[in-house]
Structures are given as C-alpha cells and as structure tokens.
C-alpha cells in the first residue's frame with residue numbers, strides 16, 4: 001500500500017516535471033492546501049443536487065441496471081434518466097433491488113418531444129414514475145424546446161405549446177409528483193422566454209458541455225438567474241465520437257500532473273465552475289473513478305487557461321430538431337438533408353416510449 005502511494009507520488013512528480021518541460025513555467029497547480037469542495041449544489045428551492053451523477057443515455061438495456069447498482073454501491077446519489085432512453089424500467093429494477101432509501105437519491109427524468117398537451121404530459125409522467133418505481137421525481141425536464149404532434153417525429157403540433165406544457169408541469173409540482181422542473185437543450189433566448197411566463201422558475205437547464213463546447217455565456221446567464229446548469233456528454237462522449245477529449249494533449253498533460261485520469265480532468269473542469277456533470281458509464285471501475293477522483297485535485301488558473309484553448313465549439317449531440325444558434329452553413333445544409341432522412345427512419349423505428 002505504502003509502496004503504491006510512494007509510486008503514485010513519484011509518478012506525479014515525474015509527470016509534473018515532464019509537463020513543465022513542455023509548457024510555460026508556473027503551469028502547476030498551486031501548492032496551497034485545498035479546502036474540501038461541496039459535493040452538492042443548492043438549488044434555488046434549497047434542495048441539494050449532487051454535482052456528480054450517473055448518465056444513462058445510451059446505456060443499453062441489459063447493462064444499465066448493473067451500472068445503476070454499481071453507481072449506488074459506490075455512493076452515487078444522482079441518476080439522470082429519460083423516457084427516450086428506453087431503459088427506465090431497468091433503472092427502476094435496480095432502484096427496487098437497492099437498499100439505498102429513495103429519499104437519498106436525486107432522480108431526474110425528461111419529457112419527450114411528442115408529449116406536449118396537458119393530458120399527454122401527465123400520462124408520460126405517470127409512465128416514467130411507474131417504470132422507475134417511484135411516486136415522485138426530484139426533477140423533470142422538457143427534453144428539447146420543440147412541440148411535436150403525439151406519436152410523431154418532428155411533425156409540429158399547432159394546437160400545443162411549450163408554455164402550456166410548462167403550466168402543466170407546474171400543476172404536477174403543486175400535486176407533489178415532481179419536486180423541481182426544468183429544461184434541457186434550451187438556448188439563452190428560449191430560457192428568457194420561459195422566464196417571462198414561468199410561475200415556477202426552471203431549476204435546471206441541462207446542456208452539452210465539455211472543454212470543446214464550454215458555452216460560457218449560456219452557463220453564466222443561467223447561473224446568474226439561479227438556474228443550475230447540468231452538463232451532458234461531459235466527456236465528449238468518450239471514445240464514441242471523434243471528440244478526442246480523453247486523448248487531447250492538454251487534457252492528458254494536466255491529468256499526468258495531478259496523477260488522475262483524463263476523464264477526471266474533464267469532470268473537474270465542469271464541477272469547478274459549479275456545473276453538475278452526469279458522465280455515462282456502464283463500467284464499474286470508471287463509475288467509481290468518475291465519482292471520486294474529480295474531488296482529489298483542483299485545476300489552477302493556468303491550467304484552466306490551457307483548457308480554454310481546447311474550445312472549438314464542437315457539438316456531439318446536434319439532432320435535426322435542435323435549435324442551437326451556433327450552426328455553420330454546412331451544418332444547416334447537412335441538417336436539412338438529414339431531417340428528411342431521419343424523419344423516415346424514426347417513423348419506421350418509432351421511439352416507442354409509451355411502453
């Protein structure tokens with residue numbers, strides 16, 4: 001044990017020396033003792049939300065249950081779910097099998113795009129509650145700022161509106177079925193519009209955030225309006241995309257300095273600015289690492305400045321219906337072609353979230 005510790009210290013020192021050799025001086029983290037970080041964020045309501053949760057997007061049925069189990073065993077108390085992920089029933093089974101009391105776990109789910117009319121919103125929530133095996137959600141988000149006709153993909157519903165959907169969610173908060181409501185994938189203009197009519201203000205905006213897409217202005221806008229920001233795909237979707245964040249030289253060098261994994265550097269980068277992260281993993285060792293290691297070090301100002309150079313505005317979740325304002329012309333052309341193709345494919349595959 002002692003030998004391992006000594007080896008880790010030695011490796012850190014060696015990595016630090018190598019890092020300094022390739023960077024300007026003073027890039028090392030300050031030697032000042034680190035005060036322990038709060039591991040939870042206090043929402044405007046006073047409720048606590050753990051800064052690190054488990055993402056379940058693209059966690060396949062068959063493995064997501066054991067990931068949730070491993071995560072709860074490791075001390076994770078924040079699960080991020082959605083009807084559209086089509087795995088909530090398995091998350092529910094893992095929750096039922098766990099001895100962790102329900103009230104200790106912060107559970108988020110999301111309302112899909114074709115459930116916008118009041119009766120459909122209520123029915124969708126009931127289905128999610130029943131799949132998860134709980135009688136309330138800590139947080140329920142509008143998944144995307146779009147209004148589709150029921151059971152359709154991208155077919156607008158002129159009789160429904162996000163405003164009416166929000167008002168229905170407010171009533172469900174009043175009824176005690178949801179503790180907080182919020183949004184996902186909203187840009188600044190969309191959040192502003194929501195704030196103009198919300199009786200119950202959104203507690204959270206969940207958006208794609210990682211060093212290649214820091215969205216600093218949107219994060220500041222939300223935080224200055226008491227809206228907590230949650231980062232999805234905080235690892236740039238790992239090695240699933242060409243994001244290359246886990247192998248980015250700036251990230252790996254900083255990781256080596258602190259003797260931690262590149263994933264922990266990416267997670268630390270978000271939590272250090274008060275942003276909640278929900279890394280997806282189905283691998284127990286990674287789940288444990290993602291939960292603990294980001295608390296073992298602090299990024300210095302110089303390291304943050306180095307990380308800022310990684311920003312190139314790359315998005316890894318930009319479906320045809322997204323309303324992001326930072327598309328390039330090439331994206332627009334690509335999207336309009338993809339929209340036609342995707343509508344057909346989705347219509348056939350049908351996101352059957354009603355099960």
Ligand code: A2P
Nearest residue numbers: 233234235236237238263279280281282283286
């Ligand atoms: P896996 O689920 O096989 O463990 P994001 O949260 O940005 O969408 O990234 C999710 C991807 O990153 C998944 O493919 C996941 O793989 C991988 N991943 C999660 N945690 C780590 C980690 N600590 N180190 C490396 N890859 C990770």
